[in-house]
Amino acid sequence: MKHNHSSGKYRLLKRIVMMCMALILVCSVSISTFAVDRMSQVESGTTQSVQKTDNQNGETATTRQKSSEAETKTKQENTKKSDSESKTKENKDSSEEKQSDSKDVNDKGAKENSTQKEEKEKKEKSEKDTSKEEKYTKEETDADKKTTDTTDASEATTKTAEEEKTESAEEKTTETATEKTTESKNGEEETSEKKAEEETQAADAKRQKIQVANITGPKEVQVGKTITLTGTTGLDTSNHKWTSSDTNTATIDGNNNKPTVTVRGITTGTVTIKHSYKLSHWWGSSETKEESYTVNVVKASNEIAAIYFLATPDGVPSSNDIKYWAPESDTSTLFGKINTTGATWEENKNITNNVSSYVVSWPDGSTATNWVINKDADNFNYILDNIWTAYKSTIEKQLKVTGLSKTDVTQITLTPFKISKDNSPTVNQNYHIDCTIDVKCKNVFTAKFWVKDPNSDYKLVDAKNYVTESKVAKTEKATIGSTKPVNGVTYVLDGWYPENEAGGAYDSTKKIADTSWSYSPSGAELADGTVNFYAHYSPKTTSIILKKLVTGSMGDKQKEFTFNISVEKDNKSVLFKVGNEDKKGSATVNLANNDEKILTEIPVGANVTITENDYSGSRYTTSYTVDDETVTNRKASIASIQAKEDVSAHQVVFTNNKEAIPDTGIASDVLPFITLFALSIAGIIGFLLYSYKKRFV
Incomplete structure (x- = not known):
């Protein structure tokens, strides 16, 4: 019989493959089971922790319940004892009444027997009272011990439980004081009751130590003026903070953690001033309180100012020499109205910028930026009379003009040059409006x-x-x-x-x-x-503030970054400064995070280019901002640079951002399980394919 060796080898190979796949499957299942058990242990630990917390909470609740029951039992015992003592007293009174009746009807021998009987009853009563007091003392000691144990067990309860326990202790103190006074003599009884009442009132006063008050102060403030507001205050208040709901309407002048604040009016309107503070309670806790107050900001009232003017059109308005001015000091009868809200006082004396804007009205009620007085106007002759001598003398001397008369003058114009204050205590002479003068005269200008x-x-x-x-x-x-x-x-x-x-x-x-x-x-x-x-x-020139910012979780804030600067005009290198150093056409600077350099003396109309070195290889992303306009690039160019309207420096800020490499989301301790699980799936699929092939091939 001929054997097929190839077929035997094939079967042997199949068995080996099947055993390997089975081994892999068993290992995968075992490891997976281990992972599940591990997760179950974690969950079980968490559950046990939660249950333990719940049990502790339950024990705490049980302790509170026991404490309440002990207190109730103590109260019942005290009530029972009080009733017993009252009954004893009634019996004593009844006995004394019977003894009195017996004295009226009995003889001397009966009286002696009665006296002996009374002494015997007194002795028995004394022994009974002594025994009762000892019993009461023991009960009181036991109650105190129970209360102490309950207090120790309830230390972990909330603040509300502590407050309730404190109130119960106070009530018990009052009841005990009342019970003891029942056993005292009539004279001591009133004193004890009074003392207990005072202790109760003291406890109530302690609980109500802080009286909450509202914010007080003026309801109105003028634009440019200030008012003072006062909020809730007391020894147990702290962390005072004041805020304004609209700082464009009114601002807070200094906070300084005080219960008072100064509010300054900015523009007309209504604003809410809020005051928050921390209130500390006598039992140790604290809470944050807040109160608000509405303030109306109104237009500032106008001030009266006396009007003075140069005696001649070519006078020197910056001089305070009286020879240049008319009329004489403190004698002007021309008054205008001013409102200096928001003005800047030079040396707290004069306003010299934008003066006309602070003049509300002129003597004739006009409100123009200057005051034009024609020949037939009410105040024309008053002004002309005050300047005529100086004006005529100057014209005749300078221009060799003769025969000049007042009728040659047809118009006078006063233009505010300066507003001054604190000039004189004379009525309406504190403020002055000092004006230059223009005179329209025949044949002269x-x-x-x-x-x-x-x-x-x-x-x-x-x-x-x-x-x-x-x-x-x-x-x-x-x-x-x-x-x-x-x-x-x-x-x-x-x-x-x-x-x-x-x-x-x-x-x-x-x-x-x-x-x-x-x-x-x-x-x-x-x-x-x-x-x-x-x-x-x-x-003629402008300036640039160059600043560096480094952001991102991986940004190196100590690293210096290099910048190359180029300044040209009409294709030629021009002079400028980096700090105090003169440069021509170009410069190099190094800046770390929050460092800055100021570039000055940059000619208006020049082309400015600022380029940061390439740090993309270090994973930095570079962007820059020129006067609040942001561009993602490392080269900032400003063509034909101009000075800003307020002549402030241009702002050029370069930002380098570097973030950490994103996480893949697969933890190292989970990866082996995923790999084995994948192998298990592959083994199962292979086994199924093999079985399928064996059945049909």
Whole structure:
């Protein structure tokens, strides 16, 4: 008989494969069972912990119940004892009444027997009372012991349980005091009751130690003024904090953890002021309280100010010399109204910026930025009389004009130059409105030159009188092209501009050419008797604050990052500064997190490029912000840079962000189980395929 060796080997191989798959399956099941048991143990531990907590809570509740029962039992025993004592007293009274009746009907021998009987009853009663007191003392001691044990068992209960226990102890003290007074003599009984009542009142007062009050103070504050509010106060209050619901309407001036606060009005409206504080209770706990108060912010009241003016159109308004001013000190009868809310007082004395905005009205009720008084107006002659001597003398001396009369003057204009305060205690002379003066006079006019310094208003720098149809010479008291550095920015006086239709300054679009001097004013410019010329300092350079920020969980805040800076104008390298160092065309700086460098003296119109080195290989993502506009890039370019309107520095902030590598979500202690489970599945599939093949092949 011929054997098939190949078939035998195949069967042997099959058996080996089946045994391996079975082994893998058994191992996988075992390990999986171990993992399930492990999870079950964790869950079981958690369940036991929860049950243990519940049991503790149950024990605590049982303890509270026992404490309540002990207290109830003590009260019942005390009540029973009190009833017994009352009954004994009634029996004593009855016995004494019987003994009294017996004295009236019995003889001397009976009296002696009665006396002996009374002494015997007293002795028995005394022994009985002594025994009763000992019994009461023992019961009281046992009750106290039970109360002490209950207190020790209830220390872990909530604050509410503690409060209830305290109240029960106070009630017990009062009841005990009352019971003891029943056994005392009549004189001591009243004293004990009074003492118990005082102790009860003291306990109540202790519980009510803090009396909660509302916020008090004025309900109204004027714009620019302040009021003081007072909230709940007391020895047990702390952590005071005040807030305003709208800081645009009213602000809190300093908090300082005080129960009082100063509120400053900003604009008209209604605001809610809130006061929060911590209230500490006598039993040791504390809570946060809050109270609110409504305040109305109203328009500030107007002040009366006396009006003074230069005696001549070419006077010096910045001088306080009385020879330049009219009328004499403390004698002006012209009064206007001012409201200086929000104004900045220089040296707490003068307002020199935007002065007209603080003048509410002129003597005739007009509200324009200046006061124009025509010949027939009520106050015209008063003003002319006060300036006439100085004005006539100046015109005749400077222009060689003779025969000048008051009838030649047809209009006077006063323009606020300064508001001052604390000038005089005389009525209505505390505030002054000091004005420049324009006089419209036959055959005469005045030329005035105004200069605006950086961050300031226009100031009069020169004034000169001219005969009508004369040309005006350019002043020598201000030089066009002169520069002024302010806070890292260079300003240049860029030229003279004529007045606009309202007599004010034109913007930078209309400049008087150098070839137009001497200047011939137009009829419109001389309509009020004065022609004005204006010059202002414009920023010649600007500045940049370069700042570095590092963000992200993996960002290195100690690392320095390198920046390359380039500044060019008209394709040429130009000078600028990095800090205090002069640079030409380019510079390199290193910045770590929150570091910054200031670049100054950058010419207006230059092209500025700031490039950070490439740190993408270190997984940093770079973005930058220029004046609040954010771009994801490492190269910031500012073409034809201009000065900001408020002449502040441009802000360029580079941010490098680096985050940790995202987690895959598979824990290391779970991966082996997943692998074995996968092998188990593969083994089962292989076994099924083998069985299928064996059956049908």
